Amino acid sequence: MIEDDPTERARALLKLGNWPIRRDNLPADRADLMAAAWRAGIRNINVLAKAADVSRDVVYKDLRSHGIEPTDPEAKKEPPVSTAALTFQPARSLLLRKMKDLFDDDRGLGVLVEYNGRPDMTDQEKTMQRAWVDALISLHGLSRAAGVYSSYAQDRQREVARSGLSVGSWDDLVLGTKPVSAWVRDEHDFLCVVCCGAFPSVIVNDFDPACLRCARDVSEPGQAAPLWKAYTHDRFVFPGVLRKNLEKGESTICITYDDNEQREYTCGDVALLFPKSTRLPNFTQRSAQFGGESRDAITGIVEAHTENEGRGFDILATFTYDPRPEGREPHPYGFRFTAARMTPTHLAEARTTEYTDVYELLDDLLTGLWGGNPAKAPGTS
16 A cells, blocks of 8 residues: 655646646647648648548638638649658647656746745756756747747646635745836736736736736735746746847858858757857857758758867757748748767767757757756856
């Protein structure tokens, strides 16, 4: 007979509470598959509806969520995308899945004095979360990463609401929200909805994020819930940018061809291995070569090195340019990760490992760099 453990019961209940997050994400996954089937050349709405066991209206909705207008005759004439291109899974779905793995055990109650400094997490957990978040922002860009994090955090906030947890007293909240310039746009709902000039600490009126100053004016402590924030929330805080600044994505690279033509490309995944955009420690890019039969669909090969406290890794990675946007993002996806080889340089008998999944590459790389906490990740307290 297993001894009754309240902690285990609480953990089991928390896991069960995560089911709505997975359930709510199913329509987005279906829409991704629907769009992929359309782009592969299946343009018959009845066939798509039957395959997915949904109504025609759902098919129209899914396709339009990916910028496809199925009633447009020109859209039906577009040439099918090669099956090789369809092997790419939607970046946002993969990123959300990784965030669930990364944050599901994070209680997210750092706004409460009791959890100030996050004593509920070990130094190693803080280090690895910080390292992972920096890598994800490097890989996806701050805007996409912040958008997916914001969506995930809202789901976790619903868990807080279901638990009935409220603020016992305003004195139970950690002070220190920084004012934000009034001209910025809050693209990812990170600001107080009342003043739009500070970062929130609580939820009032069931769903409105508010800073402590405003919360005192519009609510009582017993009616306010602590705002769920991952330990690395500060990394995602992105007060927003004007829409025009999102047109080309988070970062671009300019390539000059032999005939002196210059073209600007969205970085995409290759930003992970570029000096100006990566957050990998002690990073050095040794070479970067781009080319191909078509300048609209080029490939890239990047050789780089990163190290931390004597633990070093050589990385040779290949990327393929994808001019299509990710969902409704107003810019091309950019270079997608294709494959890589990684070799540890600090081991006497180094073994090269090959990867076709960028998250598996990052898992081994970050564990190698930060595992055992040889030195804390930047910003870790």
